[in-house]
Amino acid sequence: MKDNEGLQPLIEAVAFALAAQRQLVAMGPHFIVVHRFHRPGTLCVQGELVGGISVHGDLEECRISLSSTALLILDFFCRHQRRYFSAQRAADVMNNDPFVIRHASNVRGYRNRVGTLTPASVRVYIQRIREQMAEAFQRVGLNIDPSRVLVSEAGESNVVEFALLASREFIHLDD
Secondary structure (H helix, E strand, C coil): HHHHHHHHHHHHHHHHHHHHHHHHHHHHHHHHEEEEECCCCCCCCCCEEEEEEEEEEECEEECCCCCHHHHHHHHHHCCCCCCCEEEHHHHHHHHCCCCHCCCCCCCCCCCCCCCCCCCCHHHHHHHHHHHHHHHHHHHCCCCCCCHHEEEEEHHHHEEEEEECCEHHHHHHHHC
8 A cells, every 4th residue: 555655646646637638628728819909998899800819728828820710700709609600690690790890990001801701611711710729729738629619510400500619718908
């Protein structure tokens, strides 16, 4: 028995790490969304620029490398956390969302280059987002499949619906 006593701290540390990993998988990773050109007294409103989205790992944070359109789509799912949308519904809502339509209008000289989204383009961007999430997860040491974070499930009439199953926080910078 005394031989195992020296290993007890190591056994406890491994058990703690495994419990933390199970909790992370259950809750999903933590995303940090930065909105720039924020107007004081408002939160997540038209005119702001999605400046970046990062994933927070155990000890570090890593920015997810995405195009402006992909950033807006991931931001949309962050703002509608744990709500399911078909690609058609996501495209319809985003095409009529003042945040998306007037994205970055608070920035002098910035031209919003996001065109009209289609269901097909939403599906393509979701795949690209997952690919970039996988790279970011790997860099911060998270062993999580991105398709378990930005999930797809068959909804009504077998239409695939997407949702972000993760925690998130928004940081607003006035620039």
